[in-house]
Amino acid sequence: MKTADDAQLAAFDARWRSPRGWLGFFTEVNNQQLGVRFMVTSLIFFAIGGFLALLMRIQLTVPENDFMGPQLYNELFTLHGSTMMFLFAVPFLEGLALYVLPLMIGSRDVAFPRLTAFSYWTYLFGGLIFYASLLTGTPPDAGWFAYTPLSGPGFAGLGMDFWVMGLALVEIAGLAAGVEIVVTILKLRAPGMSLRRLPMLAWTLLVSGAMMIFAFSVLLVATLLLELDRAAGFAFFDPDRGGSSLLWQHLFWFFGHPEVYIMFLPATGIVSTLVTTAARRPLAAYPLVAMAVVVTGFVSFGLWMHHMYATGLPELGLSFFAAASLMIGVASGIQIFAWIATLWGSRPRITVPFLYVLGFFFNFVLGGFTGVMVAVVPFDWQVHDTFFIVAHFHYVLIGGVVFPVFAALHYWLPKVTGRLQNERLGRWGFWLNFAGCNLTFFPMHIMGFLGLARRVYTYPEELQIGGYNIVSTLGAFLMAAGFVAIVVDLLRSVRRGPAAGDNPWDTGTLDGSMSSPPPIYSFLRPPVVRSREPLWGPVKHKAGEPALEEEALSERASAALHAAPSDWRATLATDAITGRPSGVQVLAEPSLSPLLSALGLTLAFVGVLLKSYLLIPLGLVLAVSFLARWMYPSSDYNRKVYSSGLAERSGLPVLLEGARSCSWWGMLCFVGIAGSAFVALFFCYFYLWLFAESWPPPDAAPPDPLRGAIAHAPLLLAAGAAWLAKRRLAAPGFSAARGPLLLLSAALAFTVLQLGLGSFELATLPFSPRDHSYGSSVWVMLMVVLTFSLTAALLLACSLARARRIEPWDLTPLRLQLQLTTMFVLLTALAAAGTYAVVHLAPRLL
Amino acid sequence: MNPRDRLPVSRWTLRFCLLGGGIAWTLHLVGAWAIAEFGILGGFAGVNTLILVLSAAMLLAAGAATLVSAHVRRAAGPENHEDARTVAFCGRFGIVTNAVFTVIIAAQTVPVFYFLDQ
Ligand code: HEM
Ligand SMILES: [Cu+2]
Numbered sequence: 001m002k003t004a005d006d007a008q009l010a011a012f013d014a015r016w017r018s019p020r021g022w023l024g025f026f027t028e029v030n031n032q033q034l035g036v037r038f039m040v041t042s043l044i045f046f047a048i049g050g051f052l053a054l055l056m057r058i059q060l061t062v063p064e065n066d067f068m069g070p071q072l073y074n075e076l077f078t079l080h081g082s083t084m085m086f087l088f089a090v091p092f093l094e095g096l097a098l099y100v101l102p103l104m105i106g107s108r109d110v111a112f113p114r115l116t117a118f119s120y121w122t123y124l125f126g127g128l129i130f131y132a133s134l135l136t137g138t139p140p141d142a143g144w145f146a147y148t149p150l151s152g153p154g155f156a157g158l159g160m161d162f163w164v165m166g167l168a169l170v171e172i173a174g175l176a177a178g179v180e181i182v183v184t185i186l187k188l189r190a191p192g193m194s195l196r197r198l199p200m201l202a203w204t205l206l207v208s209g210a211m212m213i214f215a216f217s218v219l220l221v222a223t224l225l226l227e228l229d230r231a232a233g234f235a236f237f238d239p240d241r242g243g244s245s246l247l248w249q250h251l252f253w254f255f256g257h258p259e260v261y262i263m264f265l266p267a268t269g270i271v272s273t274l275v276t277t278a279a280r281r282p283l284a285a286y287p288l289v290a291m292a293v294v295v296t297g298f299v300s301f302g303l304w305m306h307h308m309y310a311t312g313l314p315e316l317g318l319s320f321f322a323a324a325s326l327m328i329g330v331a332s333g334i335q336i337f338a339w340i341a342t343l344w345g346s347r348p349r350i351t352v353p354f355l356y357v358l359g360f361f362f363n364f365v366l367g368g369f370t371g372v373m374v375a376v377v378p379f380d381w382q383v384h385d386t387f388f389i390v391a392h393f394h395y396v397l398i399g400g401v402v403f404p405v406f407a408a409l410h411y412w413l414p415k416v417t418g419r420l421q422n423e424r425l426g427r428w429g430f431w432l433n434f435a436g437c438n439l440t441f442f443p444m445h446i447m448g449f450l451g452l453a454r455r456v457y458t459y460p461e462e463l464q465i466g467g468y469n470i471v472s473t474l475g476a477f478l479m480a481a482g483f484v485a486i487v488v489d490l491l492r493s494v495r496r497g498p499a500a501g502d503n504p505w506d507t508g509t510l511d512g513s514m515s516s517p518p519p520i521y522s523f524l525r526p527p528v529v530r531s532r533e534p535l536w537g538p539v540k541h542k543a544g545e546p547a548l549e550e551e552a553l554s555e556r557a558s559a560a561l562h563a564a565p566s567d568w569r570a571t572l573a574t575d576a577i578t579g580r581p582s583g584v585q586v587l588a589e590p591s592l593s594p595l596l597s598a599l600g601l602t603l604a605f606v607g608v609l610l611k612s613y614l615l616i617p618l619g620l621v622l623a624v625s626f627l628a629r630w631m632y633p634s635s636d637y638n639r640k641v642y643s644s645g646l647a648e649r650s651g652l653p654v655l656l657e658g659a660r661s662c663s664w665w666g667m668l669c670f671v672g673i674a675g676s677a678f679v680a681l682f683f684c685y686f687y688l689w690l691f692a693e694s695w696p697p698p699d700a701a702p703p704d705p706l707r708g709a710i711a712h713a714p715l716l717l718a719a720g721a722a723w724l725a726k727r728r729l730a731a732p733g734f735s736a737a738r739g740p741l742l743l744l745s746a747a748l749a750f751t752v753l754q755l756g757l758g759s760f761e762l763a764t765l766p767f768s769p770r771d772h773s774y775g776s777s778v779w780v781m782l783m784v785v786l787t788f789s790l791t792a793a794l795l796l797a798c799s800l801a802r803a804r805r806i807e808p809w810d811l812t813p814l815r816l817q818l819q820l821t822t823m824f825v826l827l828t829a830l831a832a833a834g835t836y837a838v839v840h841l842a843p844r845l846l
Numbered sequence: 847m848n849p850r851d852r853l854p855v856s857r858w859t860l861r862f863c864l865l866g867g868g869i870a871w872t873l874h875l876v877g878a879w880a881i882a883e884f885g886i887l888g889g890f891a892g893v894n895t896l897i898l899v900l901s902a903a904m905l906l907a908a909g910a911a912t913l914v915s916a917h918v919r920r921a922a923g924p925e926n927h928e929d930a931r932t933v934a935f936c937g938r939f940g941i942v943t944n945a946v947f948t949v950i951i952a953a954q955t956v957p958v959f960y961f962l963d964q
Pocket of ligand 2 (some may be wrong): 260
């Protein structure tokens, strides 16, 4: 008996073990490994960004300093700001989520392990391209929000292209991570973890992941349009040809404001976790805090305009945004009171992570206070673009994001490395950081009032702020020393720290239930959860409460997955609201494809940079083919799963379709991404129209509605056919694939027809995309529809190929494939219809 | 039998209860902004009226979400088993969240009256 168990365990272990050797490094898909890579990479970028900040501070120490010139200063604050915002903060939190989330919610991995790898590689390559801009001789210098026309072709050199394309890759990484996080939280929680038992960190990550999906897709559109302006001479942001600089500001801040909350919300989740642990009691007012998190997520999207108060927009609109700004303050207040209530009367252990939480309280309250000040419109007009603003956002970002990040680092490091850190060194690190941060940034408030302008490389003697600046620079060096202390502590503990034990902080969440470091599959047996803090003792059933049928279900499923399956990787899938087990989710295994498709994409982007028009299609083909290889389901695999008997043992389906399957939710997220990208494009079109003298410009006639109708209508037919095929396949008692085959072929034929007609229409447009922003926007919309159409054709062809021969075990996967394909074709049809209405009808009707 | 079907309220009710107010608020904000920006710059006369109509509709939607949440809370019945507790949680969460969004929508509509005078 023992030996059989051992064999089972060994087989299970082998199934999950990371592949070895250097090839293994590139095929890795495990959430723990990749989470650590994300965090390490982002900390390296943090160090680089911090170094650049020190250089700026040295320059500003004394008036009229000639340590550097204005050009270098511009480049430094641009690189510093962009590095901190795009390459450090969000990626670190993504890495933390990848690592901690499955441990906390009781899953063996995240929902799409290969997407994790893809996300990491695109992030890394994006960061490298970004810094390669230093080699161009003209590094980017337009600030982290890259306002046009400064960032346009007229002012910025090649370095700006590197900035834009590197960023685009990082955005793709962020989108992938957002989808990953949302689907994992919705679908892969431990049985019993209903919505009301979701750890607060998971709530915040859920909201912030959803925000990433919307915000990053709009930013991606913005950066790609900017690159079209720069590389291909389009006119979106060029006022001389009907473009608009304000358009960039709108698109950028639609992303930029939520971005702050994308970072801040998980940071509050970290704080909630640490406060709960320190107080050793459940978080007070849990439903209210969850509410505050969700409300903040929504409302922060409404705030994009407060960055544009100085641009003279209609007052009515402004009053809306002032109200929304204040609302966010209230939601943050609720969180703070909940933390205080949790800590009230408890005797918290002042550990190093908790010190950072206290530092967070202090700094963030100050930053929030100045935030409310700048939300008052007339006040903002006064301090706009002074160092007051610099002080404000550094308090918010360092207090609100960096301190929680450091807290998380100290808190989960023992889990990751299995070793404790040095308490003394940790305290030194904290006090250096805390004192440094306040010394650096507090004087900046005063300097701002005294008139020190932001983004200017020096200031005159007469301003009489030399003293403040010396203090500020001193503080920056203290912070640097604090960071060095953290790194030294980290490296020391990895090599010589005492063993941490399973649960060094005595937390109540599931991550404390396993060894440190955790096994690579996290949970040998999926845990069944009965309370919000499962480790703080089991919750007693109230007397007379009916025995739970669900609990028996959960226990059975959990037992069936004990050290199993060993022929493939799997974890339990649960219902998004009730947390009941709903199926066994198959998880992807190591593969080189994510790396290769990320490389293909990077190659295409580099092609844009080098204006090598061979590299672009080559890279794209590479990317798409490896993407296809990575996703294409194999029939053998399906058979293995189908005939394993796990379905009988666990009482759950093992081949999932519809809303039970993670892929379905992933596709839903993708529809969200594509939908917001389209809305952003429509917005551009109407926005440009609004400010145009005549639209279309006098020398361009809008495309012919009849021809347009003929070119786009086939997509509606394709969507109908695909939908019918899906219905037929789902009908009970289905046997022959005839009907779906025919319908699928029809859908494919319609799509190909649209590709032909649409390309013809695009090629024969009576105007060029380079003459006027009108042409640019029409051209891009039609082009995007064609790209969608091409993707739809590929998906349909895949489904068709699979539907030709169906073994019993292929039926469910095929159904799922058709569901996803249909969703995509429907989306394409919708996009085409919208584009038709906007491009062909609107100019004639309005 | 599929355990999904045994909740006391339908899935769509639950979704509306969890997200209704937020979505109404988003539509209100985006709509009002679009009307203000495009309407004023485009020289359209009925801007204020349109905003009021939009605000009324979205107030109703968010208010309805609040009421539905109250219904969800009641439908959960006595909280003596796990499902009831989950549904009750959704109800409580919905009541607070949707009420907050209703209040924000109302608060954001007030300035319109001020502009109506001008
Ligand atoms: C290590 C401590 C830091 C120091 C000493 C520092 C210092 C500075 C300085 C001197 C500037 C330029 C101000 C100007 O002339 O406009 C700046 C800009 C900026 N910093 Fe930091 N910073 C630090 C950390 C951070 C962190 C952690 C973040 C974000 C998470 C951040 C985000 C930014 C941004 C977004 C800008 C604006 C760049 C622009 O104007 O485009 N900084 N910082
Ligand atoms: Cu903002």
